[in-house]
Amino acid sequence: MTEHIERFGPTCLDCHDGFDRLSGFEHAQVFLLEGKHAAIDCAACHQNRVFEGTPSQCAGCHAEPEIHAGSFGLQCEYCHTVDTWTPANLRFHNFPLDHGEGGEVACATCHVASYESYTCYGCHEHQPDLVREEHREEGVDMQTLEACIDCHPDGREE
Numbered sequence: 001m002t003e004h005i006e007r008f009g010p011t012c013l014d015c016h017d018g019f020d021r022l023s024g025f026e027h028a029q030v031f032l033l034e035g036k037h038a039a040i041d042c043a044a045c046h047q048n049r050v051f052e053g054t055p056s057q058c059a060g061c062h063a064e065p066e067i068h069a070g071s072f073g074l075q076c077e078y079c080h081t082v083d084t085w086t087p088a089n090l091r092f093h094n095f096p097l098d099h100g101e102g103g104e105v106a107c108a109t110c111h112v113a114s115y116e117s118y119t120c121y122g123c124h125e126h127q128p129d130l131v132r133e134e135h136r137e138e139g140v141d142m143q144t145l146e147a148c149i150d151c152h153p154d155g156r157e158e
Helices: 002-008 128-137
Strands: none
Touching: none
């Protein structure tokens, strides 16, 4: 307590509610306690009452399941909810799965090696040399050429 008082001062009620919490602290502003997270004891996440630096990403507390290790990335919320781990269904996708033209494509069409990377060549029969030349003429940096959705967020040319 001596170090704490030296660091923050002797007036405890300036920060604490007089019981066991910070006054005015809203946990949802830091991490929303919902689903199974709402039912666990505080010490499960805050061992030895350490609050600063507590992970807020799933992978900070939960090991990546071996079934898809290295394939899906660490955006667990794209397929899973805090209420239950299974069933897992794609819930969020930044890119329109149908390019706005109807008819979704299979995941592996764009995500050939893993779900963390993508290619547009699964559908679009581009000739890499021509694509590079066209984009060079447009002033596109060749380092970012393969990041198609940066310039084509909906999959359309313009």
